[in-house]
Amino acid sequence: MSTAPMTRPNPIDARDLRRRNLRMGLILASVAATFMVGFMVRIIWFS
Amino acid sequence: MSAVLDHGGHAHDDHAHDHPHGWRRWVYATNHKDIGTLYLLFSFTMLLIGGVLALGIRAELFQPGLQFVNPELFNQLTTMHGIIMVFGAIMPAFVGMANWMIPLQIGASDMAFARMNNFSFWLMIPAALLLVSSFFMPGGAPAAGWTLYAPLTLQMGPSMDAGIFAMHILGASSIMGSINIVVTILNMRAPGMTLMKMPMFVWTWLITAYLLIAVIPVLAGAITMTLTDRHFGTSFFNPAGGGDPIMYQHIFWFFGHPEVYIMILPAFGIVSQIVPAFARKPLFGYHSMVYATASIAILSFIVWAHHMFATGMPVTGQLFFMYATMLISVPTGVKVFNWVATMWKGSMTFETPMLWAVGFIFVFTMGGFTGLICSMAPIDTQIQDTYYVVAHFHYVLVAGSLYALYAGVYYWAPKWSGVMIPEWKGKIHFWGSLITFNVTFFPMHFLGLAGMPRRYADYPMQFADFNMVASIGAFGFGLMQVFFLFVVLIPMMRGKGEPAPQKPWEGAEGLEWEVPSPAPFHTYETPPKLDATATRVIG
Numbered sequence: 001m002s003t004a005p006m007t008r009p010n011p012i013d014a015r016d017l018r019r020r021n022l023r024m025g026l027i028l029a030s031v032a033a034t035f036m037v038g039f040m041v042r043i044i045w046f047s
Numbered sequence: 048m049s050a051v052l053d054h055g056g057h058a059h060d061d062h063a064h065d066h067p068h069g070w071r072r073w074v075y076a077t078n079h080k081d082i083g084t085l086y087l088l089f090s091f092t093m094l095l096i097g098g099v100l101a102l103g104i105r106a107e108l109f110q111p112g113l114q115f116v117n118p119e120l121f122n123q124l125t126t127m128h129g130i131i132m133v134f135g136a137i138m139p140a141f142v143g144m145a146n147w148m149i150p151l152q153i154g155a156s157d158m159a160f161a162r163m164n165n166f167s168f169w170l171m172i173p174a175a176l177l178l179v180s181s182f183f184m185p186g187g188a189p190a191a192g193w194t195l196y197a198p199l200t201l202q203m204g205p206s207m208d209a210g211i212f213a214m215h216i217l218g219a220s221s222i223m224g225s226i227n228i229v230v231t232i233l234n235m236r237a238p239g240m241t242l243m244k245m246p247m248f249v250w251t252w253l254i255t256a257y258l259l260i261a262v263i264p265v266l267a268g269a270i271t272m273t274l275t276d277r278h279f280g281t282s283f284f285n286p287a288g289g290g291d292p293i294m295y296q297h298i299f300w301f302f303g304h305p306e307v308y309i310m311i312l313p314a315f316g317i318v319s320q321i322v323p324a325f326a327r328k329p330l331f332g333y334h335s336m337v338y339a340t341a342s343i344a345i346l347s348f349i350v351w352a353h354h355m356f357a358t359g360m361p362v363t364g365q366l367f368f369m370y371a372t373m374l375i376s377v378p379t380g381v382k383v384f385n386w387v388a389t390m391w392k393g394s395m396t397f398e399t400p401m402l403w404a405v406g407f408i409f410v411f412t413m414g415g416f417t418g419l420i421c422s423m424a425p426i427d428t429q430i431q432d433t434y435y436v437v438a439h440f441h442y443v444l445v446a447g448s449l450y451a452l453y454a455g456v457y458y459w460a461p462k463w464s465g466v467m468i469p470e471w472k473g474k475i476h477f478w479g480s481l482i483t484f485n486v487t488f489f490p491m492h493f494l495g496l497a498g499m500p501r502r503y504a505d506y507p508m509q510f511a512d513f514n515m516v517a518s519i520g521a522f523g524f525g526l527m528q529v530f531f532l533f534v535v536l537i538p539m540m541r542g543k544g545e546p547a548p549q550k551p552w553e554g555a556e557g558l559e560w561e562v563p564s565p566a567p568f569h570t571y572e573t574p575p576k577l578d579a580t581a582t583r584v585i586g
Binding site: 040 | 283
């Protein structure tokens with residue numbers, strides 16, 4: 001199991017990096033979810 | 048010896064107990080290298096399963112008449128061959144390569160979401176089991192084509208539900224994998240590894256991951272609507288209830304065409320790494336390569352209906368999709384030009400990875416040209432759903448994606464396994480595959496031009512000769528992959544062979560060659576200091 005500290009370009013602590021990763025991951029996941037749900041809603045209501 | 052060796056190699060060679068062993072290492076794997084290995088082994092297994100289905104198809108088509116399978120089973124074979132190869136073999140293989148190589152190439156310690164990475168992989172196993180077991184369900188496996196067209200999907204037995212469920216799971220896995228890749232690349236690069244210094248494999252995967260996040264949800268939506276049509280009384284695609292099957296085709300291909308590029312862009316990335324290494328020159332036109340990759344990705348969203356020229360769309364629509372499709376040949380041409388220009392006046396040698404890469408460029412370009420022919424609406428009307436199209440997409444998916452994958456395997460295997468693959472093995476595998484591939488698929492152009500349709504278990508006498516040649520080639524191609532399994536892969540995994548040096552290829556550049564071979568369990572735990580080109584560790 002990887003317990004290695006994570007790295008990134010700027011000097012930044014691991015907790016902050018996890019927070020940044022999580023934020024970006026959630027944004028991308030919500031984009032994906034919006035595409036799926038939005039697309040179905042569009043077809044149901046506007047076709 | 049690099050600083051990485053001092054940090055990573057030394058510390059962890061001495062502390063080999065810092066990671067689980069036995070089955071726990073794999074089931075609970077959060078290490079990007081272990082998960083990459085799992086993905087690669089899984090995808091090769093699926094390649095063999097999909098290959099067996101393909102040989103079932105070719106055995107039946109060896110001669111006219113029905114020899115081995117009935118038409119229903121034949122349709123199941125073609126459908127499952129397509130689904131397994133696309134979603135089970137090619138895509139996971141590239142994800143496996145991404146897992147192994149992206150953190151190493153950008154100087155990161157691991158993927159951003161290590162546990163989600165584990166989940167992404169292990170989701171694939173139940174999906175694969177669902178797909179394979181669907182052959183034993185009442186009515187047999189799904190037989191609506193890999194595109195799962197309505198209304199065929201609405202008329203099938205319970206295996207269709209298993210297929211839809213499997214696709215949902217695979218889609219979820221892909222989305223999680225893509226999010227992981229995007230976040231890893233954007234947040235975890237080593238200091239000095241700016242975007243425009245990233246290796247091309249990382250660039251192509253970044254763009255591919257965005258494509259996946261954009262289009263997999265569309266597929267998920269479409270098959271969810273298929274599911275509600277089947278079980279909950281809706282009629283999105285069911286003409287009996289006022290639905291529109293053509294709408295399904297539009298939605299599917301809005302996913303399906305970017306999917307084609309999802310399967311080829313990482314291949315471009317691998318070839319863009321290998322050609323400079325064996326031409327001993329920097330990649331010609333790095334920036335234009337990046338922009339060409341992005342252009343291909345953007346254009347892939349506006350060409351989907353070229354798969355549907357025969358559905359009776361307006362001429363203006365045909366013209367738009369025809370010209371948009373032809374436009375893609377511009378950035379693709381830029382890439383081929385850049386690879387050739389990289390080789391121009393280079394000190395070239397032809398070790399196995401380079402052979403696969405050059406083979407890729409040659410044969411993929413042939414597939415690209417037939418794609419250009421298919422893109423022209425008046426011609427496509429003639430060759431739609433014929434073997435010409437089968438030949439075209441196998442030239443870009445087998446000679447494209449699969450060849451690039453093999454190129455990547457032979458290129459990076461010393462780093463993965465710590466042993467060199469003997470050149471004679473790789474060369475037999477390459478030349479055997481190249482010849483048998485062309486024996487299989489080149490005659491299909493003639494069959495298609497003569498009018499032989501896809502997805503039929505039988506055909507008139509006039510197509511017999513070329514089909515016989517194609518079937519012989521297919522069994523030869525299958526044999527070469529079995530050769531790869533027993534003569535190349537298994538001995539390599541058992542560690543047999545000459546020990547690999549840290550950088551086995553003289554002209555190779557990049558951070559993956561700054562760690563020992565095999566790569567230690569943990570690498571780049573602390574951010575490496577890079578030189579100005581971001582290809583060397585300096586402290």
